[in-house]
Amino acid sequence: AQTVTQSQPEMSVQEAETVTLSCTYDTSESDYYLFWYKQPPSRQMILVIRQEAYKQQNATENRFSVNFQKAAKSFSLKISDSQLGDAAMYFCAYRSAQGGSEKLVFGKGTKLTVNP
Amino acid sequence: GAGVSQSPRYKVAKRGQDVALRCDPISGHVSLFWYQQALGQGPEFLTYFQNEAQLDKSGLPSDRFFAERPEGSVSTLKIQRTQQEDSAVYLCASSLAEMNTEAFFGQGTRLTVV
Numbered sequence: 152a153q154t155v156t157q158s159q160p161e162m163s164v165q166e167a168e169t170v171t172l173s174c175t176y177d178t179s180e181s182d183y184y185l186f187w188y189k190q191p192p193s194r195q196m197i198l199v200i201r202q203e204a205y206k207q208q209n210a211t212e213n214r215f216s217v218n219f220q221k222a223a224k225s226f227s228l229k230i231s232d233s234q235l236g237d238a239a240m241y242f243c244a245y246r247s248a249q250g251g252s253e254k255l256v257f258g259k260g261t262k263l264t265v266n267p
Numbered sequence: 268g269a270g271v272s273q274s275p276r277y278k279v280a281k282r283g284q285d286v287a288l289r290c291d292p293i294s295g296h297v298s299l300f301w302y303q304q305a306l307g308q309g310p311e312f313l314t315y316f317q318n319e320a321q322l323d324k325s326g327l328p329s330d331r332f333f334a335e336r337p338e339g340s341v342s343t344l345k346i347q348r349t350q351q352e353d354s355a356v357y358l359c360a361s362s363l364a365e366m367n368t369e370a371f372f373g374q375g376t377r378l379t380v381v
Contacts, residue, residue, distance in 0.1 A: 155309075188372075194356060196310070196372035242309050253298060253362070254323065255370065257309030 157258035172228045174243030182248040190240040271373035288344045292361030302358040
C-alpha cells in the first residue's frame with residue numbers, strides 16, 4: 152500500500168519570504184500522480200499543484216513550484232513571495248495511475264502560518 | 268451548482284443514533300469519493316463510485332457505514348448506531364471519468380457524536 156509522509160506538522164514564514172514544505176512517499180508503482188492541496192479553515196480542499204510521475208520537469212503554478220525527486224520519492228512544495236492568504240493546512244497526496252484506483256492517499260498535513 | 272455541495276455542514280448526533288450525510292457533486296462528474304478526516308489528520312479514503320456503481324468500498328471502517336448513489340448523481344453516506352470514534356469531518360469529492368483530471372472537494376460535514 153502507498154503511504155505519504157509529511158514530517159513537518161507546522162511551519163511559519165514571513166510575508167514575502169519563501170518557504171518549502173516537505174513530503175515523501177512510498178510506492179512500488181512507476182506511474183502515478185502527486186498533488187499538493189490547501190485546506191483553509193473553511194475545510195474545502197483546494198488543489199494547489201500536481202505532478203505526473205512520468206514528467207521529469209517540475210510543475211509550476213505562479214508562486215507555487217515543486218521539487219520532484221522520483222528516485223528519492225520526494226515531492227516538496229515551494230511557496231515564493233508568501234502572502235497572508237497562503238496560511239492554511241497543506242496536504243501532500245498520491246494517486247495511482249492504474250485504472251480503478253483513483254483514490255487519493257494523503258499525508259497528515261503541515262500547518263503553515265504566515266507572519267505579517 | 269458550481270461546486271460540490273454537502274449537507275448538513277454540521278451534525279451533532281447522540282451515540283447510537285443513525286445519520287445520513289448528503290453529497291451533491293458537480294453536474295456531469297462521473298466519479299464520486301467519500302473521505303473521513305479526523306481532527307488533526309489528513310483525509311482517509313472511504314469509498315468510490317463511478318456513476319451508480321460502487322467500485323471501491325475498502326475504506327469503510329465497519330458495516331455500520333453504508334454509501335449509495337442510486338441515480339449516479341447525489342450520494343448519501345449513512346452511519347448507523349454512531350459511536351464517538353465516528354466524530355470527524357466527512358469530505359466528498361467528484362471528478363470527470365478520465366484519470367488525469369482534478370478532484371473537486373466539498374466543504375465537508377463535521378459530525379460530532381456525543
